[in-house]
Amino acid sequence: MSGHGSTQKGLATRAVQALALAVSFGVLFAITRFMPSIDSRLGTMTAIGFLVLSGTLLSELLEPLGLPHLSGYLLAGIVGGPHVLHLVDHHTVAQLSPVNTLALALIALAGGVELRVSTLRSVAKSLAYANFFQSSVVLVGMAGVFLLLSRFIPFAKDMELRPLLGVALLWGAFSVTRSPSACMGILSQTRAKGPLATFSLGFIMLSDVVVVVMLATTIMLARPLITAGASISLSDFNVLGHEILGSISMGTTLGLALAMYLRLVGGQLILVLLALGFGVTAALRYVHVDPLLTFMTTGFVVQNLSNQGAKLLHAVEQMGSVVFVLFFATAGAELDVPLLKQAWSIALALCVTRAILTYLTARLGSRLANDPPVVRQWGWAGLVSQAGLALGLGVVIQGAYPTFGTGFRSLVIAAVAINEMIGPILFKLALDRTGESDRSAPAARPSLPPPAGAH
């Protein structure tokens, strides 16, 4: 993702970008409308090309409005996706899922590398307070809001109180999930440095572990409330414990191996990252270990137990510049726009209350932790985005509770859609307002003078 320097681009550059965007949409529109029956083996590749190009261009064009690049990528996916212009169909979007695997591995690696022990130590108190309040107050508060609004929610309005309490708890658990990808995306674009950036990154990466534990706990507690005759089973914690410990052990091993590779060889990092993103992720899933936590630990180990962190971060950022565009554009294409149209009012109400609760809780935590003023004022802004983990929870609940799971998942999708669009804008606004965004242009590489004898 490119940096802020592109704000200095002139009208001619913007005109070229707009023209290129029109061409990419026009070409794909023409081939999907005038050659619909022709089956191409390269449909997925065409979609990748289109999403990368249009996402990059739209993000550049939206930049003068102060919107983050991520919003441009999402918008490109929404407009080109199956629910609006249908330039990329459902089947193709599904085929792009391996990109998510790679992108999440890169995001986790980058997130881990950014977590320096010294920095974490300096904000440990803030993170402890924030994690405690954000997890407990938001969970309970949002469960309460869900109960209050339940008569407006189609799948919940006829439920009895006991199962309704269970479902409300699940909604509370959903509400505490955050989006590491959106956080990393914005930090990567703005190259922000400062207390707010450090707090947001540290909180979101650590809360990922907290949330995984909390989700398992809530699902366990909600089960006897929702299903008559079901009891609380601690075996879930056994599995969870294995998963977390296994992830940390694997991540440490992988981190040491990667640090050694970076030190001794150091070349072809893009291919190494591809192998990690695809091959190692598949292996980790095979042994039931969480790839996100594993790669986060890997990055953390490389950063804190070796001096190779900068090299790894540079490689991840270089590769991420393309992969992240595709990841967020695909997320945009996956957004169920018709569903959002149906459920927007109740989803918006739930999102707004979540944002308010997040804000109030962040203020409370910051006050108790005696955080710097920028964190007190804006610490909440990076915590609004939601993405993959939240959607994953929706899928789990749909599978576990067929009676209301589909409706619950639809509401999850609608809420994530709103938070996914609003959250990054808020976080970038906060970083810009606090002056933590790097406004200098990234180093350009001037053209070489033509060699002697060139014609």
Add this chain to the structure above:
Amino acid sequence: MSESIWLLLGLLLLAYLGSNLVGGRAIRGFGLPSGSEYLVLGFALGPHVLDVLGRSLVHTFEPVVLVGTGWLALVVGVGYVRVADRYVTPGRAAAGVLLGTLTCLAVCAAVYLAAPFSGFRGFGRTAVALGIGACASATTRHSVRWVVERHGARGPLADFAADAARASALVPPLALTALFAMAPGGGLPTVPMLGRIGVTLGFGAGLGLIAALLLGRDFRRDESWGVLLGTGLLCVGVTDRAGLSLLGAMIAMGLTLAFSRHRLEIKAMLTPTEKPVLLPMVLLAGAYVNLKLSKPVFLMVAVAVLAKIVARMLLGSALSFGRVRGSGPAFGLSMLASGGFTIAAALAFSTRVPGVAADAVLLFAVVSTLLGEGLGPAALRRSLERAGELHAVDPSELGRPSDAPELAGRESHG
């Protein structure tokens, strides 16, 4: 874990090896210039021998292979006008294109005559003839580079061989562009043949122009990858869907970029991707080879190979009447060397003309590559020796990457 993940990891490993080969130090020491060993490895792992790479598994990666062929064309296009740190002279470039075109026509004529005996009629006959002709036309620049660097060759013949080999790469994409435009059906049925050729080349050049404009005044590497990948994949996908030649469109895009203000940076970015793309593609091409063909088809391929040898020798002899010292039949044989780009042309052919014709074209490309590997480098060395252009290699030069010029060196340290 699924089989496709294992295959993907294997291909990544190959790409890793390929990346190391680009490093410069290794180019003279390891591997064959055409990458034939990977072709043979792919064949050995493929359905005909060990069946490690089953047919369905291999076909899972078909889109990646096709994109790889397009990407190679882009790399060739971007580097078309330069050999190492100098520009290709227009005269030598014209000679290279002419040699490639004449070989293409000669082989095409021979196959056209032999094709009816193998059951090819109508458009199938034209397609197989032009497809094999296209695959016969290019000389791999890697073979020339391999000999030149290994034996420290310097002089007019070495330069001519390098320039002509690079220039000949234009012929397969153009021949396939014409063939695809001729083919019935496709996405532009109402557009005449010349129009389709124009659309193919114009679309590639247009996207190249857009990419060049988007790279703008400042060249930022991260943004540049997005622009190049985006336009490249869009170009490959759209041309394939429209039934046009992706190789033709991508080389047109590459040629347009070769004249942009950032050509050196773009070349420095793309050149290192060539081997990592090439080796997995060649390996999979080896696995795609189908030997369950009828005898007449094998005979037709043999006729094509013979026609190529004769054409090259005659053209080499014709060159000796000119001012190129050291040329002759042996030099003609040296131009037999073909490699990854020929294989790419054969694979690209299969996107529009599948079936036995595609199998025959791929078989010819593979045989041609293996034969060229045996004859080409040795013949070139003899010709260079006769021209008095071989010199002892300076050991201090061994670490210098030869084909990724100015910026490559800076990149590795930057």
